[in-house]
Amino acid sequence: MAKHKTPLLDQLESGPWPSFVSDIKLECENRAKNEKGVEFQIPADCPEDLLGVLELSYVDGETHWKHGGIVGVFGYGGGVIGRYCDQPEMFPGVAHFHTIRVNQPSGKYYTTEFLRQLCDLWEFRGSGLTNMHGATGDIVFIGTTTPQLEEIFFELTHNLNTDLGGSGSNLRTPATCLGMSRCEYACYDTQALCFNLTNEYQDELHRPAFPYKFKFKFDGCPNGCVASIARSDFSVIGTWRDEIRIDQEAVAGYVGGELAPNAGAHAGRDWGKFDIQKEVIDLCPSECMCYEDGKLSINDKECVRCMHCINTMPRALRIGNDRGASIFVGAKAPILDGAQMGSLLVPFVKVDAGNDYQEIKDIVEGIWDLWMEEGKNRERLGETMKRMGFQKIIEAAGVPFDVRQVQEPRTNPYIFWKAEDVEGGWDRDIVEYRKRHQQ
Amino acid sequence: MAFISSGYNPEKPMENRITDIGPREYKEFLPPIIEKNFGKWLYHEILEPGLLMHKAESGDEVYTVRCGGARLMSVTHIREICDIADKFCDGHLRFTTRNNIEFMVDSLDKAKELKKFLNEQKFAGGSYKYPVGGTGAGVTNIVHTQGWVHCHTPATDASGTVKATMDVVFEEFQNMRLPAPVRISMACCLNMCGAVHCSDIAILGIHRKPPMIDHKVLDNICEVPLAVAACPTGAIRPTKVEIDGKSYKSVAVKEERCMFCGNCYTMCPAMPLSDKEGDGVALMVGGKISNRITKPAFSKVVVPFIPNEPPRWPTMTKVIKQILDAYAEDARKYERLGDWANRIGWERFFEKCGLEFTEHLIDDFRDPAYYTWRQTTQFKF
Amino acid sequence: MPLDLETAKKEIVDFCHSKSKSKSKFYFNDFTKLFPDAKAREVKKVLTALVNEGVMIFWSSGSTTMYGLAGEGKQTAGEGEG
Numbered sequence: 010m011a012k013h014k015t016p017l018l019d020q021l022e023s024g025p026w027p028s029f030v031s032d033i034k035l036e037c038e039n040r041a042k043n044e045k046g047v048e049f050q051i052p053a054d055c056p057e058d059l060l061g062v063l064e065l066s067y068v069d070g071e072t073h074w075k076h077g078g079i080v081g082v083f084g085y086g087g088g089v090i091g092r093y094c095d096q097p098e099m100f101p102g103v104a105h106f107h108t109i110r111v112n113q114p115s116g117k118y119y120t121t122e123f124l125r126q127l128c129d130l131w132e133f134r135g136s137g138l139t140n141m142h143g144a145t146g147d148i149v150f151i152g153t154t155t156p157q158l159e160e161i162f163f164e165l166t167h168n169l170n171t172d173l174g175g176s177g178s179n180l181r182t183p184a185t186c187l188g189m190s191r192c193e194y195a196c197y198d199t200q201a202l203c204f205n206l207t208n209e210y211q212d213e214l215h216r217p218a219f220p221y222k223f224k225f226k227f228d229g230c231p232n233g234c235v236a237s238i239a240r241s242d243f244s245v246i247g248t249w250r251d252e253i254r255i256d257q258e259a260v261a262g263y264v265g266g267e268l269a270p271n272a273g274a275h276a277g278r279d280w281g282k283f284d285i286q287k288e289v290i291d292l293c294p295s296e297c298m299c300y301e302d303g304k305l306s307i308n309d310k311e312c313v314r315c316m317h318c319i320n321t322m323p324r325a326l327r328i329g330n331d332r333g334a335s336i337f338v339g340a341k342a343p344i345l346d347g348a349q350m351g352s353l354l355v356p357f358v359k360v361d362a363g364n365d366y367q368e369i370k371d372i373v374e375g376i377w378d379l380w381m382e383e384g385k386n387r388e389r390l391g392e393t394m395k396r397m398g399f400q401k402i403i404e405a406a407g408v409p410f411d412v413r414q415v416q417e418p419r420t421n422p423y424i425f426w427k428a429e430d431v432e433g434g435w436d437r438d439i440v441e442y443r444k445r446h447q448q
Numbered sequence: 449m450a451f452i453s454s455g456y457n458p459e460k461p462m463e464n465r466i467t468d469i470g471p472r473e474y475k476e477f478l479p480p481i482i483e484k485n486f487g488k489w490l491y492h493e494i495l496e497p498g499l500l501m502h503k504a505e506s507g508d509e510v511y512t513v514r515c516g517g518a519r520l521m522s523v524t525h526i527r528e529i530c531d532i533a534d535k536f537c538d539g540h541l542r543f544t545t546r547n548n549i550e551f552m553v554d555s556l557d558k559a560k561e562l563k564k565f566l567n568e569q570k571f572a573g574g575s576y577k578y579p580v581g582g583t584g585a586g587v588t589n590i591v592h593t594q595g596w597v598h599c600h601t602p603a604t605d606a607s608g609t610v611k612a613t614m615d616v617v618f619e620e621f622q623n624m625r626l627p628a629p630v631r632i633s634m635a636c637c638l639n640m641c642g643a644v645h646c647s648d649i650a651i652l653g654i655h656r657k658p659p660m661i662d663h664k665v666l667d668n669i670c671e672v673p674l675a676v677a678a679c680p681t682g683a684i685r686p687t688k689v690e691i692d693g694k695s696y697k698s699v700a701v702k703e704e705r706c707m708f709c710g711n712c713y714t715m716c717p718a719m720p721l722s723d724k725e726g727d728g729v730a731l732m733v734g735g736k737i738s739n740r741i742t743k744p745a746f747s748k749v750v751v752p753f754i755p756n757e758p759p760r761w762p763t764m765t766k767v768i769k770q771i772l773d774a775y776a777e778d779a780r781k782y783e784r785l786g787d788w789a790n791r792i793g794w795e796r797f798f799e800k801c802g803l804e805f806t807e808h809l810i811d812d813f814r815d816p817a818y819y820t821w822r823q824t825t826q827f828k829f
Numbered sequence: 830m831p832l833d834l835e836t837a838k839k840e841i842v843d844f845c846h847s848k849s850k851s852k853s854k855f856y857f858n859d860f861t862k863l864f865p866d867a868k869a870r871e872v873k874k875v876l877t878a879l880v881n882e883g884v885m886i887f888w889s890s891g892s893t894t895m896y897g898l899a900g901e902g903k904q905t906a907g908e909g910e911g
Contacts, residue, residue, distance in 0.1 A: 017759040020760060022571070022574065022575065023574050024611070025576050025579060025618045026516070026575060026618055027516060027517050027576055028518070028571055028573050030611075032521060032524070032571065034572075035524050035571070035572070036525075048449065048450065050449065056522070063596055066596035066605065067605070067608070067759055070722075070725075070727060071727070072596050074596075074599055075600055076600040076717070076891065078888040078908070079886065079908055079910045080908075080910060081887060083462075083883075085887075087887075093908065112471035113471060114473070114476075115471070118474055118477040119540070119541055119543075120539050121533045121534050123476075124529075124530050127526075128523035128526050128530075131523055138520065138522055138523075139520075139526065141517075141521050141526065142519065144591060144641050144642040151598055155910060159456045159458065160454040163454040166465075166466035166469060167454070170469065176891060176892075177887070177890070177891065177893055178857065178893045178894040187542070190474075191482055191552075192489060193492065193502070198487065204473060207471060208470040216873065216877055217857065217887065218873040219857070220856075221892070222892060233737045233738050234545055236737040238739075239643060239646040240643045271585075272493045272494055272584075273494035273495060274624055274629075275585045275624060275625075276494070276624055277585070278585075278624075294741055315739050316739065316740050321782075323492060327491075342635075342639070342640035343638060343639075343645060344638055344709055347814055347815075348746050350646075350744055378869070381857075386677070387892075673851055674854060714892075
């Protein structure tokens with residue numbers, strides 16, 4: 010018997026898409042039955058109260074959660090978000106109901122053994138409700154009480170060999186696509202770089218000292234499956250700078266209709282026979298391809314690596330061999346100053362595990378030094394860039410100026426020349442001037 | 449409910465403390481076939497909706513079955529997922545960036561058997577537990593935020609709007625018949641923890657009433673300088689307020705300057721802004737992340753406000769379906785939603801989608817606004 | 830010139846006390862201003878030491894984080910975590 014009546018939420022149990030309401034109800038039942046005899050450390054019926062308070066929000070169109078800023082684990086400034094219900098008498102099980110972010114493994118591969126350990130811990134010391142995963146990439150545990158926070162952290166670090174994720178003015182939990190583990194487009198090992206930098210910058214991840222949040226995201230290719238160019242202050246996107254590898258036989262296979270174009274991605278509608286001219290050559294943004302006499306040729310020097318031809322004919326075309334990554338900086342969602350896309354800082358860098366990615370780390374640290382010094386409170390890197398000018402970031406990163414860093418050159422001539430830019434500097438003699446010009 | 453210690457000693461927090469160990473190393477979790485062929489993949493094919501095959505240089509093939517799920521997930525559900533992975537995949541699985549679950553097996557027969565099995569699993573209420581799909585030119589799972597489930601500044605619910613939307617567009621999750629992939633995202637307020645600003649279709653919770661001020665308690669529960677500093681537009685200033693002959697230290701809000709972000713409420717619980725009539729959702733369209741053919745792009749607001757209509761938000765889902773149908777009908781193969789709108793012109797977009805253009809859709813927020821106004825004689829009647 | 834840990838700790842605590850009438854929480858930047866010649870990373874080490882000693886605590890809005898003296902400030906009581 011449900012603790013609270015939820016007639017509105019019940020309407021979300023029908024329909025084909027997996028119902029979170031049905032799932033929570035199942036959790037309620039299992040906790041009530043408690044067949045394994047778990048000694049729940051927070052109220053066993055808290056999922057019931059969560060449904061209750063959510064139903065109340067569905068009735069009155071307003072949230073019933075309050076933010077809490079103090080709770081956390083000792084010594085860390087992130088990883089825990091305080092939450093309190095504003096109707097604690099009605100819903101005592103969720104009166105204190107904090108979130109814990111747990112750092113997910115790169116690429117979000119799991120063994121069931123590890124997932125079950127997480128489940129056992131979270132059933133015992135928390136609500137049993139999670140997000141797999143949060144928007145930034147963490148495993149999110151939704152709902153526990155303050156006394157359980159240290160206990161959970163202790164068990165995570167001692168028994169599960171895993172740490173919390175970031176929140177607040179920290180390095181946020183870095184995230185990556187699945188990269189080379191199962192994708193032929195990956196131009197570098199995104200998982201390895203993500204894992205390495207996450208460990209290198211644990212202090213930045215747990216102890217906030219930035220003006221605002223800072224996100225790393227790693228995409229293996231310009232398809233951008235983890236959206237790094239839109240969502241991360243420091244976005245590393247795989248690319249190459251030599252020739253796309255062509256298998257002419259497979260090209261013929263696509264043209265002849267033996268191979269399904271687009272890896273089958275458009276198979277659900279009859280788009281007619283595959284037309285290489287119309288579907289590949291004519292759509293190439295840099296018009297660098299041509300198909301003549303049954304042979305595909307690419308003027309690779311003019312290619313901008315948009316991935317369209319490779320996505321369309323993956324068995325015929327493969328990424329080049331001279332691989333690395335481009336680095337973009339300053340992307341963010343809207344608040345405060347409007348949304349920003351990442352801007353190209355480094356057109357090409359080798360992603361070199363051999364020297365522990367030192368080249369990339371130098372760039373990261375150069376940027377951090379400037380931003381920590383000059384960034385205003387609650388100013389994302391993208392906003393600091395806009396305020397100070399991109400030149401300052403390029404200098405701080407210690408990388409060369411490059412025409413690729415701009416979409417087009419400036420349209421105004423209001424250049425902030427510096428004295429050292431100008432022959433003879435700025436020191437001039439007014440007396441000498443007057444010798445040539447009357448007053 | 450006896451307290452059971454983990455071994456942590458609250459008197460000595462630093463005793464035996466382990467910190468800064470980071471996440472588990474991903475290599476521990478890779479299925480053997482993935483580990484063996486790491487970095488040596490030749491190509492992939494989507495054999496049918498939700499079923500992928502990746503071919504390695506070694507000749508190995510790995511078959512992936514992708515299924516959707518609510519990202520709000522109980523341990524009961526996760527354990528069931530583990531049971532499936534134990535039964536079919538030797539105890540391995542992965543999650544995707546868009547909250548899908550992927551099960552990997554080594555033969556097509558196994559994959560088909562698994563797909564069938566997953567599609568047979570239902571919740572008591574009738575919904576699928578593991579609907580297979582989310583591949584290719586279709587709609588995949590919606591990434592979203594917490595909403596009324598667990599956030600203090602949402603203008604709407606996230607899980608509910610997502611469930612209602614996915615129910616309406618479910619056929620497109622199971623099919624690959626759209627001109628290109630359509631990525632739908634949901635964030636429950638302007639702060640966009642779920643950065644939806646580059647999605648084909650974005651559902652965004654918005655507030656429309658400035659915060660109320662609980663003058664009598666404000667000075668007791670928050671610090672005035674922090675509330676003042678919290679405001680991105682500088683609309684808050686310290687003030688003194690007289691109520692029933694008693695003077696209170698408080699703040700004043702320059703309401704015409706409020707952008708309805710809720711940042712003040714985060715810093716100061718005496719400034720709530722949620723409101724049944726004021727809150728609802730906006731719809732944004734035409735953003736993308738991928739560099740394929742065209743550049744990454746921001747989503748644009750095309751519906752400034754739709755009231756909250758829980759539990760199923762029928763007006764919102766109707767408009768989303770309208771946009772999706774017009775796009776499916778009219779766009780060219782490979783054309784993302786925003787590329788289609790750019791090609792036909794936004795004036796046509798509003799016409800074809802049956803949407804009304806209002807003053808609220810003309811940008812007036814800071815610098816970028818100017819670049820969105822039309823500065824050419826080229827437009828369509 | 831590297832910071833002397835004990836002197837720097839005292840300076841930070843004194844600064845927090847001097848402001849305690851108007852506010853109890855501070856951005857990281859407020860502390861770097863106290864030590865104009867020191868690198869931000871050095872200042873951070875001092876703050877980390879104070880946190881590990883339990884003298885200072887973090888306060889997080891979820892998106893930003895501030896530092897304050899443990900047990901002080903209106904939120905402490907307001908959140909019932911005092």
